[in-house]
Amino acid sequence: MIFTPDLTTATLIKRYKRFLVDVKLFDNTTLTVHCPNTGSMRSCSTPGSLVAISESDNPKRKYPHTLEMVQDNSTWVGVNTSRTNGLVAEAIEQGRIAEFQQVESIKREVTVSKGSRLDLAVTHENSLTYVEIKNCSLVEENCAMFPDAVTARGTKHLQELMKLVDKGHKACIFFLVQRMDADHFKPAEQIDPIYANSLREAEAKGVMLLAYQAEVSPEKIEVVRKLPINVG
Missing domain, CATH: 2.40.50.580 (OB fold (Dihydrolipoamide Acetyltransferase, E2P))
Structure with missing residues (x-):
């Protein structure tokens, strides 16, 4: 962008x-x-x-x-969360996300249950994956972390993803790290232990966990690489 x-x-x-x-x-x-x-x-x-x-x-x-x-x-950090979904969708469309290739369509703001929506539904390689996207701006000691405050809403999104997997669908939680001073990602358990536990449960259930890093500057924001995830 x-x-x-x-x-x-x-x-x-x-x-x-x-x-x-x-x-x-x-x-x-x-x-x-x-x-x-x-x-x-x-x-x-x-x-x-x-x-x-x-x-x-x-x-x-x-x-x-x-x-x-x-x-x-000295590191630029993207904090406008209204741009996050668009940045991820753009990266998917441009083939920058290895897990989403041969993309046929991307739908935004997809209703998955009464009163609950997820950010994207990506049709790719003859399959459909529901994606919830989180903007990550917190980094400590080269570790990107989410959330930066207790998030009951974020935990609810993980529960929705797990329900989709239980029904036989593919689901993904995607963390966009909008700063370049991190080399790995983990949940911020010290801030929200419930979310951290839910993320571990989601991974065990089969929800795909992805963290990608964006290079941020006043000229542009571009998703550039995948980060390893340690759920603890």
């Missing part, structure tokens, strides 16, 4: 009310920017960090700018 027009860089002042951040441009102008991330953004919301923001041309938006990425330890 290439950013057009280019993103604007600024300095993070603070994040507040969950969906808002204040930033300072290099001309000292202060902006209030929409933050499209429901997680804690642990390690990605430190005041004084360099950020990159986009600007919408929608005149109805109260806050026309959107927080796209934050720099943590």
